[in-house]
Amino acid sequence: MEISKKLFNKTALIFVLSLATVQGAMAQQAKANKEEANRIKMEHDQIGITEDKKSGYTHTTNAGAQWFPQADFGLFIHWSIASIKEVDLSWPMMAGTQIGWTRPMPDSAMVAKFIKDGDYFAGHHCEVDNSCLTPNQYWEQAKDFNPQSYDADKWIKAAKEAGMVYAVLTTRHHDGFAMWPSRYGNFNTKNYMGGRDLVKEFVAACHKYGIKVGLYYSGPDWYFNKDYQSFMYYGVGKNYPNIPELDANLKPRTTTRTAEEKQVHYEAVAAYIKGQVQELLTNYGKVDMIWFDGSPDIPKGNPAWKNCITMEQIHQLQPGIVVSPRFFGYGDYKTFEGDKSVPTTKQDGWAELCMTSANGWGYTKSPLKTTAYMLDKLVNCRALNTNLLLNFGPDKTGVFNSQQYQRFAEIAAWMKVNGEAVRGTAAINAAEYSSVPATAKDKYRYIFLSPNAKGADAKDETITFKTTANPKNVKMLLGDTKLNYKVQNGLISVTVPGKLRSQSVGVVAIEL
Template structure:
């Protein structure tokens, strides 16, 4: 919120400071961008030790693979969603007390001399709503191809932090009601999922930077906390000079709460059964987690799953972009979300190699976690050709290996494997993942496969061991004394994707 006494900085100086980018990139290596974004949108904790026992929700631990579709008005320019209107991220690393260093930054980043400026102001960002005309929107094709690729549930961003709602909401003034003649983009998505038998997930975020535009500071929040003397930025990314009347602010907060509650209830009552609601932060108002309670949500949708990013606790934990170092032990259900091309929405950049994506998928399944893989449509509403071609590659792998993805559980504590592994009844699945150099994930970064020996201990003697993809039998050795099986696998039998070995006990 605005400070009542504003210190006036030179616009020239401030714009330079908050738009620092490449020259400070070396300082960003230790920054956890996901954690900092979460802090800005009010995600402080996530608890998921318990989950709903409603029978309609018990599909979740066996779902395996979900699709995360991010879409909004940013697709008009094929740019990142919401966050480009919040400048100053590079300065959110550490406070710069040294005046000489500050002067150097100002000199080197003079946007008048070097042509550098903020990527987009909030006002310019919201103007994209006028050009958002997805006349090639065809979610039936999206969902059909997703099902063929092995996805079992889909989550759509009905409203991101930018504030634009993809349905004609009766609340607020920034939705398809105001810009698309009342066209509903959520309903066709829900109907397509039901037609193909996929579970329906709706993403909704509490932060609404459009609705809150006259009250919030459009500066990356860590910059302000590290440099409190900097003034708040308005929708033009210039220092605010006005003050806020406390009574007006209270009225605004009441309307904000009313909008969030009303929009969530619209999503949960206008489209039939919804299987999952995916929150992403709290509205910037007092008692934000009580605007709409989980009890009210379950009253409207008894069998729904709720993630913990609004209320601090939910039916499952959501990991983003980075999994824990080791298998989590103190949670019930969990999900890992990560974009396929490094960006949640459509941007012109290559997709990660399928071998890299599959490596993340099987790690999740070996740990009892679902994998929510993300990409987004273009501004016209169609998916890019790269999205379809990559889903087709995934479909070909899943056709042969899907049994090792669905309905599997982590190995029991009495068993151990030298590679990622899971259990399904009397079968054990061993996952052989490719290696990429320097943690990169394109095909050109693949390292050659090597001969390996895989061990599985704590088991009875296997009846047979085969490659899951083709049923080819593999020779193995078994030590009854050690309850240990060993399999020697030459590099020539490996692929550039994830190879799965099925062990039948």
Template structure:
């Protein structure tokens, strides 16, 4: 495998030793909050390349092992014909929803895990207080049919719902969950109507399932991230915590396995989106549902990498994934706050132009965007979600060919200042409001041939361009700019242009 010059190659051998902590999840003792998925600007950042079991894996300095593994795939992906839709789908909607949404002080699921900074900022709350939100969580206005009908017209192809997050609250009527709708909502199943709404609207069904369950493990867990200080789930500093019984891990495995079986047998999901473990091995999950797509967030990994946050989906992190031949997806919040609804700022959804541009960037590199919103605790979407859906619906009417049915991506950002998606000799340039203007034109360097034609997809207008010494440049006339949604310019090349170097090899 050939890596860019900026990679320092170091060959090492590695093996995994499984202990209680490792088996539970390497993420259990690493902060998974939204704030933790950023890369500080420190100039050029060079990864280490390790050879493990005959394959090369990148490790980025400053990232813990859990974070690095989110960009790694450690098994051959599924070849089942029912799963091959996934890389072509391109766009999914992620919904973090549950008792954390009800907890008004913060929409952060990790708020119950103590850190000095979190306490200093007033963002730490004892885990028991978050669990207490189960007493008032009651989504009286929950209408997933409205959710999924809106998602469908906006162009989403699959949906992923948090059936159980790390707090342990189960959204389905489970025989095995220790805490969930059976204990607090008289068994009102919140997953079943979601699945039905997805099927009614032609969206593939995805289940987020946490292989970590802090409620199950509450008596033995240290809720402090400082290993030298111990905190119980009540937020109390203690000298010691009870020692886990020797049979605890076996009981935990059985507990998770029964929940996984319940969800798959009852609802037959298309996607298993484990987090902190799948709850069962990939092999066992595939026996239950052979055509399912599993993500990589399990020690046994899965079918695709999961870049978390737009910082982690920077091309320097993604290009090696593509070179390894792996499917990949970026999952990121598109709202203020964190993954779940934050009563303080969660009403604000990112501008439509920004979401569409991030979608184009993922497709340019042959990946999917799983865009997360956190519905309100009453079961409704924020008002701005409908603004986003309306804008996306309008955009899809004229521009969807630029993101669906593609088979390649152009040289962004190495040789072009905007992302490019391709279908053989047809290239699509995606420009935000401030791009493709007279002052900030689109520039493609080392363009191998002069285009036959160039049109603005939104209007069908011809776009003038300059092609000189292998450099292609153009801009969209001011009166033709869409402003609130991303502009797409369609460029057609002739038979003298070779598309082969730009076709995806990892699909």
């Protein structure tokens, strides 16, 4: 009796400790999710991403754009001069982000000390590895940017084999460096690399492999706007008193601009943006998507907006184009950002989640996320009518490394077996229910099993699916293996043997 009591107490203690560990992990994950959401929101505020709920704009009905809601999967490519020093694009030049993104926020006394000491990076991780850059130091990377090994054909071929339907290239990020020889501005390949057109090579590869062409373009241009903006992160100035404006050397700015000078600049911004967007939409044949990211450096309501590019002009240049909502405050689809931001409800309109394959958008030495993790995000997106735009960053020579190509190959292998579960599918209808994420297409329902670290050593799992139709056939797509199931009051219960589980996403197909 005493032994049984001790055993019970020990078991209870183990349970309590295990529960505490799980709860602790969940709390830590919730904190990470909140921190990422805060950072993304502040970045969006910095670059002027807003939502115009009064626009009345609905997504385009042009026949050439109707590929998007079932595009399923796309390749995002963040690439710029930042690859020289292997830092993320644009944001490393912005001081004070560590203050602005930190939660809980530092108190005013601490921030005042940062400012007094001239420590404008204020504990940013770049101070640890000596990678902090002023804007001018960041822009100096342009003189060393000459990607001799750039082979867009190899990129897009790998994307095609991985089942990706569209690809989006950063033609110009917030840093202002344009990846084509633009006639507008003086910070592009016209002034560097002998005028090589990196965008042209990308578009040609997309057309060759039948991949929809997407061009990323930032509304803000911190190079063009460098004499009219502060390089102190705006959230710091908003939340703390006596914050100086910083120039491109991260020194307190001593000059001020008159209202007349500012207005002349706003008109120049409008002409510059309009000219570059027109080039992108007229120089390369069919362009299927323009992925705007942020609003131009023109105050809302300023008359200079009348001379900037308009939605109507964009559709005149490319009638079948899909436009992101991050420029005008409205567009053809809803955007989610970051793998902690997978939507939690079915999307009735067009939607897309963009996320990174590593920690950061550009090329860095941080390890890649696992293929199983990426695929899990893909199927969760598709179960809610959302496309996944997965980002990879090439290095300074224009190459995806071997680990990145390994991810493409592993995704391709999964797609070869399970691709029908995400290609052209949609969320299940409101009358149906699944205990795990699921998609639908015609008479088929595809049920997704989360990756299991134990693989074939995992335990058996029972999943349920409720529908008004009767099942005709139930199987695992991997191995085309029939599964045992039972039906009661429209509820299909399927038992998946542990030996059929894998360390990647598994798919059960139900034919009705």
